[in-house]
Amino acid sequence: MTLRESIIQKLEDNGFRITGSRVKLVDSLIKHEEGFTAEELVTEVREAGRATVYRTIRLLVDQGVLCKLAMDSGAPRYTVSGMAHHHHIICVHCGSVREFRQTVIERALKSMEDDDGDTVVGHRIEVFVLCAACRAAGAKVDSIRAEHQHS
Amino acid sequence: MTLRESIIQKLEDNGFRITGSRVKLVDSLIKHEEGFTAEELVTEVREAGRATVYRTIRLLVDQGVLCKLAMDSGAPRYTVSGMAHHHHIICVHCGSVREFRQTVIERALKSMEDDDGDTVVGHRIEVFVLCAACRAAGAKVDSIRAEHQHS
DNA sequence: TGTCATTTGATACTCAGTTTCATCAATTGA
DNA sequence: TCAATTGATGAAACTGAGTATCAAATGACA
Ligand SMILES: [Zn+2]
Ligand SMILES: [Zn+2]
Ligand SMILES: [Zn+2]
Ligand SMILES: [Zn+2]
Numbered sequence: 001m002t003l004r005e006s007i008i009q010k011l012e013d014n015g016f017r018i019t020g021s022r023v024k025l026v027d028s029l030i031k032h033e034e035g036f037t038a039e040e041l042v043t044e045v046r047e048a049g050r051a052t053v054y055r056t057i058r059l060l061v062d063q064g065v066l067c068k069l070a071m072d073s074g075a076p077r078y079t080v081s082g083m084a085h086h087h088h089i090i091c092v093h094c095g096s097v098r099e100f101r102q103t104v105i106e107r108a109l110k111s112m113e114d115d116d117g118d119t120v121v122g123h124r125i126e127v128f129v130l131c132a133a134c135r136a137a138g139a140k141v142d143s144i145r146a147e148h149q150h151s
Numbered sequence: 152m153t154l155r156e157s158i159i160q161k162l163e164d165n166g167f168r169i170t171g172s173r174v175k176l177v178d179s180l181i182k183h184e185e186g187f188t189a190e191e192l193v194t195e196v197r198e199a200g201r202a203t204v205y206r207t208i209r210l211l212v213d214q215g216v217l218c219k220l221a222m223d224s225g226a227p228r229y230t231v232s233g234m235a236h237h238h239h240i241i242c243v244h245c246g247s248v249r250e251f252r253q254t255v256i257e258r259a260l261k262s263m264e265d266d267d268g269d270t271v272v273g274h275r276i277e278v279f280v281l282c283a284a285c286r287a288a289g290a291k292v293d294s295i296r297a298e299h300q301h302s
Numbered sequence: 303t304g305t306c307a308t309t310t311g312a313t314a315c316t317c318a319g320t321t322t323c324a325t326c327a328a329t330t331g332a
Numbered sequence: 333t334c335a336a337t338t339g340a341t342g343a344a345a346c347t348g349a350g351t352a353t354c355a356a357a358t359g360a361c362a
Contacts (some may be wrong), residue, residue, distance in 0.1 A: 068223070070221040070222070070223060071221070072219070072221060089263075089269065091269070092272055100263070102259050102260075102263075104255065104256075104259045105255075105256050105259045105260070108253050108255045108256045108259070109256070109276075109278060112251070112253075112278060116283065117282070117283030117286070118240065118242070118280035118281065118282050118283055118286075119280055119281045119286060120278060120279070120280050121243055121279050121280060121281055122278075122279045123276065123277060123278045123279060124275075124276070124277045124279070125260075125274065125275070125276045125277075126274060126275045126276075127260060127263060127271060127273075127274045128271070128272050128273045128274060128275070129269035129270055129271050129272060130269065130270045130272055131268070131269050132267065132268025132269055135268070135269075135270060
């Protein structure tokens with residue numbers, strides 16, 4: 001079963017209608033290996049209206065098909081979710097996104113439970129990089145570092 | 152030197168003018184142990200205009216005085232930065248923020264450098280909790296868990 | 303094919319944040 | 333001490349992202 005099919009399947013299985021707009025949107029977003037913004041889809045998928053694009057993205061996030069990535073500034077990016085639990089490596093120059101998961105980190109975060117009276121409900125990790133492609137294309141690290149220190 | 156003094160000092164040292172608006176804003180934001188939104192400051196500090204509040208917050212983020220926390224939805228929250236490098240524990244119910252830092256995690260993230268051709272420029276970790284106070288006040292974990300899985 | 307709840311989309315709206323620019327105020331230095 | 337200079341302010345208008353409305357369209361299923 002292809003990615004496209006599995007996404008459509010999941011919507012069907014959960015009682016959502018398979019409409020022309022939704023199929024067009026799925027077709028478009030699975031092409032974005034490196035993630036996309038809502039407005040990019042609005043522009044690309046002319047068959048679907050603005051409201052429908054936003055509604056469909058939200059639906060797919062709810063269904064676990066898409067990851068929503070809140071950027072430091074600007075609109076969030078979305079990526080098709082691969083691994084069940086994972087985090088993101090984001091290029092600060094081109095915005096491309098890859099997934100990762102480190103058992104050591106997961107364990108360390110898990111052990112934070114019960115350190116105090118709080119109940120941990122989730123966590124999020126983002127690693128910001130200048131990807132190989134952007135560096136090869138001449139993007140410099142230093143100009144970027146300042147605004148992405150995340151210290 | 153108090154927190155208030157050290158913030159004002161830093162602005163002075165970096166060549167920014169110590170104006171009435173800035174002092175009023177600093178006075179207000181240091182009172183928010185648990186973080187605040189830009190609009191909260193706009194409401195609270197009537198002596199400063201909307202634009203000035205946003206400009207001042209941005210200035211303080213640039214100076215490392217404030218942390219900007221992009222929420223999953225809604226406006227970002229800001230907190231006064233304590234430790235030099237740290238991450239955040241955020242209550243999904245009341246929005247209160249605490250800092251943490253785990254050497255194990257820092258090391259693991261550091262070791263990701265050079266795994267591939269990317270250059271790591273920073274990282275961000277957020278741990279979402281239902282804080283003890285909210286739980287005591289009757290907030291339930293289950294209703295929250297779904298929308299904050301961050302998987 | 304008919305039924306009908308779901309979905310759609312044009313439009314208007316909200317909300318967060320930025321730009322503009324005339325005015326104001328902190329610093330400089332004569 | 334008092335311009336001159338430059339940085340800072342703020343009302344108001346604007347932008348961009350996303351949401352609400354609601355009549356019309358359309359999938360799903362019998
Ligand atoms: Zn993801
Ligand atoms: Zn994790
Ligand atoms: Zn912080
Ligand atoms: Zn760290």
